[in-house]
Amino acid sequence: MRRLPPVAITAIVFVVGFALCTAQFPNFASTRVAANLLTDNAFLGIVATGMTFVIISGGIDLSVGSVIGFTTVFVALAIERLGVPPLVAFAAILLLCAAFGAAMGAIIHVFDMPPFIVTLAGMFLARGASFLMSTESTPISAPLYSTVSDFALRLPGGGRLTAIALIMLAVVAAGAVLLHFTRFGANVYALGGSRATTALMGIPVGSMTVRIYMLSSVLAGLAGIVFSFYTAAGYSLSAVGVELDSIAAVVIGGTLLTGGQGTVVGTLLGVLIQGLIQTYINFDGTLSSWWTKIVTGILLFAFIALQQAMLDIARRAGPRKTGVLKS
Amino acid sequence: MNAASDPGPALLEVRGLSKSFGTLRALQEVDFTLRAGQIHALLGENGAGKSTLIKAVTGVFPRDAGIVRLSGSEVALGSAKAAVDAGIATVYQEVNLLLNLSVAQNLYLGRQPTRFGLVREAEMRRNATALLAEFDLHIDVAEPLGTYSIAVQHITAIARAVDQSARVLILDEPTASLDRHEVEILFAVMRKLATRGIGVVFVTHFLDQVYEICDRITVLRNGRLIGERKTAELPRIELIRMMLGRELAETTSERAAAQVRTAGELCARFEGYGKAGYVAPFDLALRRGEVVGLAGLLGSGRTETARLVFGDERADSGSAAVDGKPVRLQSPRDAIAHGFGYCPEERKTEGIIADLTVRENIVLALQAKRGLAKPLSRSEQDEIAMRFIRLLDIRPPEPERPIGLLSGGNQQKVVLARWLATAPRVLVLDEPTRGIDVGAHAEIIRLIRELCDDGLALLVISCELDEIVTYSDRVIVLRDRAHVDELEGEAIDISNILAAIAASSTIGAEVGQA
Numbered sequence: 130m131r132r133l134p135p136v137a138i139t140a141i142v143f144v145v146g147f148a149l150c151t152a153q154f155p156n157f158a159s160t161r162v163a164a165n166l167l168t169d170n171a172f173l174g175i176v177a178t179g180m181t182f183v184i185i186s187g188g189i190d191l192s193v194g195s196v197i198g199f200t201t202v203f204v205a206l207a208i209e210r211l212g213v214p215p216l217v218a219f220a221a222i223l224l225l226c227a228a229f230g231a232a233m234g235a236i237i238h239v240f241d242m243p244p245f246i247v248t249l250a251g252m253f254l255a256r257g258a259s260f261l262m263s264t265e266s267t268p269i270s271a272p273l274y275s276t277v278s279d280f281a282l283r284l285p286g287g288g289r290l291t292a293i294a295l296i297m298l299a300v301v302a303a304g305a306v307l308l309h310f311t312r313f314g315a316n317v318y319a320l321g322g323s324r325a326t327t328a329l330m331g332i333p334v335g336s337m338t339v340r341i342y343m344l345s346s347v348l349a350g351l352a353g354i355v356f357s358f359y360t361a362a363g364y365s366l367s368a369v370g371v372e373l374d375s376i377a378a379v380v381i382g383g384t385l386l387t388g389g390q391g392t393v394v395g396t397l398l399g400v401l402i403q404g405l406i407q408t409y410i411n412f413d414g415t416l417s418s419w420w421t422k423i424v425t426g427i428l429l430f431a432f433i434a435l436q437q438a439m440l441d442i443a444r445r446a447g448p449r450k451t452g453v454l455k456s
Numbered sequence: 457m458n459a460a461s462d463p464g465p466a467l468l469e470v471r472g473l474s475k476s477f478g479t480l481r482a483l484q485e486v487d488f489t490l491r492a493g494q495i496h497a498l499l500g501e502n503g504a505g506k507s508t509l510i511k512a513v514t515g516v517f518p519r520d521a522g523i524v525r526l527s528g529s530e531v532a533l534g535s536a537k538a539a540v541d542a543g544i545a546t547v548y549q550e551v552n553l554l555l556n557l558s559v560a561q562n563l564y565l566g567r568q569p570t571r572f573g574l575v576r577e578a579e580m581r582r583n584a585t586a587l588l589a590e591f592d593l594h595i596d597v598a599e600p601l602g603t604y605s606i607a608v609q610h611i612t613a614i615a616r617a618v619d620q621s622a623r624v625l626i627l628d629e630p631t632a633s634l635d636r637h638e639v640e641i642l643f644a645v646m647r648k649l650a651t652r653g654i655g656v657v658f659v660t661h662f663l664d665q666v667y668e669i670c671d672r673i674t675v676l677r678n679g680r681l682i683g684e685r686k687t688a689e690l691p692r693i694e695l696i697r698m699m700l701g702r703e704l705a706e707t708t709s710e711r712a713a714a715q716v717r718t719a720g721e722l723c724a725r726f727e728g729y730g731k732a733g734y735v736a737p738f739d740l741a742l743r744r745g746e747v748v749g750l751a752g753l754l755g756s757g758r759t760e761t762a763r764l765v766f767g768d769e770r771a772d773s774g775s776a777a778v779d780g781k782p783v784r785l786q787s788p789r790d791a792i793a794h795g796f797g798y799c800p801e802e803r804k805t806e807g808i809i810a811d812l813t814v815r816e817n818i819v820l821a822l823q824a825k826r827g828l829a830k831p832l833s834r835s836e837q838d839e840i841a842m843r844f845i846r847l848l849d850i851r852p853p854e855p856e857r858p859i860g861l862l863s864g865g866n867q868q869k870v871v872l873a874r875w876l877a878t879a880p881r882v883l884v885l886d887e888p889t890r891g892i893d894v895g896a897h898a899e900i901i902r903l904i905r906e907l908c909d910d911g912l913a914l915l916v917i918s919c920e921l922d923e924i925v926t927y928s929d930r931v932i933v934l935r936d937r938a939h940v941d942e943l944e945g946e947a948i949d950i951s952n953i954l955a956a957i958a959a960s961s962t963i964g965a966e967v968g969q970a
Contacts, residue, residue, distance in 0.1 A: 310575055311570075312566065315561050323554060330565050331540065
């Protein structure tokens with residue numbers, strides 16, 4: 130029997146968690162709860178998809194939370210103060226995010242700097258810039274916003290699959306295809322295996338690095354747009370700490386923090402597990418919402434310990450299979 | 457093997473290649489010719505310039521002078537990628553592939569078959585399976601490469617290179633970590649490539665393998681070309697002379713007649729001690745007041761023997777006994793507890809801790825032996841440090857100086873002092889005189905003799921045969937990761953050691969005594 134992949138363990142944790150919640154609250158197992166889980170965590174799912182690419186490639190992107198905050202403020206001000214049509218504002222912010230991510234990727238590659246430091250600088254930069262634009266929450270009242278929040282696919286049982294949930298699912302699906310079925314995706318895994326070796330095998334490491342951070346920042350920008358739909362406002366303090374939530378989702382989803390292994394589906398499950406805990410707390414009504422953080426912390430620790438244990442086992446097993454030699 | 461009488465056209469020609477690193481002249485005017493369809497061994501001891509030659513040819517290093525011609529036309533290769541594009545592929549001992557990716561992805565990374573931007577996984581796997589089948593390798597190509605043995609990884613690397621239309625294949629010590637069966641698999645692949653007209657450069661330390669598979673041999677020494685011969689026309693002893701740079705006639709024993717000491721009591725004994733794929737099982741007895749020298753070519757298993765004895769690698773066969781009692785040496789800690797000490801070959805990385813002071817370096821092993829619960833007081837540390845500084849004449853005699861600032865010879869003395877402070881029974885010295893100037897060299901040798909007279913059992917490794925002959929009471933000769941001969945007393949001289957190294961394994965160890 131083949132070893133259980135980490136993503137299967139994540140799936141089991143999610144299913145067991147959901148079953149436990151259902152056992153306590155019979156109303157839990159409904160399309161309403163499931164659809165809300167997707168809607169409430171749409172922005173996190175999008176940004177965590179980008180983070181999955183970054184972490185599998187052996188990097189980290191600490192700037193995404195600030196990019197989300199920046200995006201909400203930028204979009205709100207552009208629409209409300211400057212009267213820019215929302216779609217134009219969206220295009221502009223996504224381009225800006227692409228340039229921002231590309232710059233971080235280029236700095237990481239050209240100066241051979243640790244991604245941790247470069248994206249930490251990016252985090253302060255983006256957060257600072259959003260404060261510079263506005264320190265107040267700016268409500269968005271454009272017609273598009275009410276159209277989008279009214280739109281939903283009705284599910285049997287009363288659930289509403291909202292537009293932003295659909296966007297998130299589309300991003301996850303596209304991310305999974307990109308990561309698992311394209312040359313780009315294979316190169317992402319290769320980078321996480323070894324940068325030096327990947328370069329020796331003729332893969333353009335520099336342009337890959339730039340494109341990976343660009344992808345992460347663009348998805349953070351998209352998550353910011355989705356967040357602005359969700360809250361119908363732009364606020365410079367929004368999404369503080371989301372970079373850490375998304376890293377937690379990626380790791381709980383079975384991606385190796387040191388790179389080289391992981392899946393997009395696992396990340397989605399990691400996001401949903403965090404959402405599940407939050408939902409449970411809402412159902413219970415007496416627990417402090419900070420329990421989400423505590424349980425996430427415990428899960429995170431358990432998964433990192435699990436990964437380390439699996440690596441150790443693999444190492445101790447040593448090599449291993451020799452090919453079958455005919456003739 | 458090909459009929460070597462009819463050399464094919466020159467595929468890769470290197471002429472007058474020179475390369476210096478600062479003042480070190482790593483390669484001087486080296487010529488090298490590889491013919492199509494031949495397997496060509498590139499041999500030499502440490503510092504001969506094999507790796508530098510490979511890296512200068514494949515564009516990893518820029519070269520100072522010289523030209524490289526591929527199929528008659530001159531090429532200027534600026535990078536490893538340019539070399540691959542030109543048709544020169546290198547497979548290193550450490551496999552340069554991605555262990556986390558599948559075998560198929562490794563074979564086709566960057567050139568996977570795609571349709572509408574999506575990788576055609578099924579087609580890629582079919583191609584990969586077919587490609588490896590050409591090398592008689594039948595494996596599940598969807599599995600991660602890391603789950604397969606090093607031999608499979610090497611063949612995968614070779615298959616990738618060949619599939620990218622490599623005409624010259626350079627294999628840099630590919631067999632170092634393979635077992636016999638895996639070597640056979642690899643050799644079958646090499647022979648197959650040669651019949652296809654690919655030129656193979658084979659770098660190795662295993663002379664048996666050279667004689668088994670190579671058509672021609674080029675020997676480098678100290679960055680110079682010593683010669684190129686047909687394997688069939690080069691006797692082993694001649695090859696070893698070319699590698700080590702000596703003529704049997706000019707070697708004279710430098711042993712003092714009065715050197716024969718009475719061997720003391722047995723203090724450590726190893727029987728059938730070995731580790732598969734590392735060193736073949738050996739018997740080794742270490743007696744008080746005796747120096748045992750380990751002689752052999754680079755990669756013959758000298759350092760490996762030392763590491764097994766010191767518990768740094770775990771033996772998987774045989775038994776060890778100290779003072780007649782069986783012991784288990786699972787780690788250096790165990791070995792230290794039983795009174796062993798080890799001065800490693802790589803003094804800078806494995807011996808000294810450069811930022812710590814002389815005093816701290818000296819007390820390190822003693823403190824480790826006592827355990828952290830019983831710290832040495834500062835005055836004890838000072839006392840020990842000063843005693844050994846005086847005893848071994850460490851200069852400058854300043855215990856608080858960072859050891860990194862001392863000369864090589866004095867660093868070596870500090871490492872020696874570290875072990876002497878633990879009052880060991882057995883001390884293993886791996887290349888104790890490497891990188892040490894001539895004056896200090898003599899002094900270290902004098903120290904070795906004195907330690908021995910004080911009743912220590914010493915196991916000394918050196919590539920300087922003169923040195924081994926000078927201080928050893930017994931010499932164990934190693935070849936191809938096995939102990940093949942033991943010389944004692946009168947029999948210890950350079951020509952006997954060379955003969956023992958040269959004896960082919962089929963003839964056996966007796967030849968060395970002749």
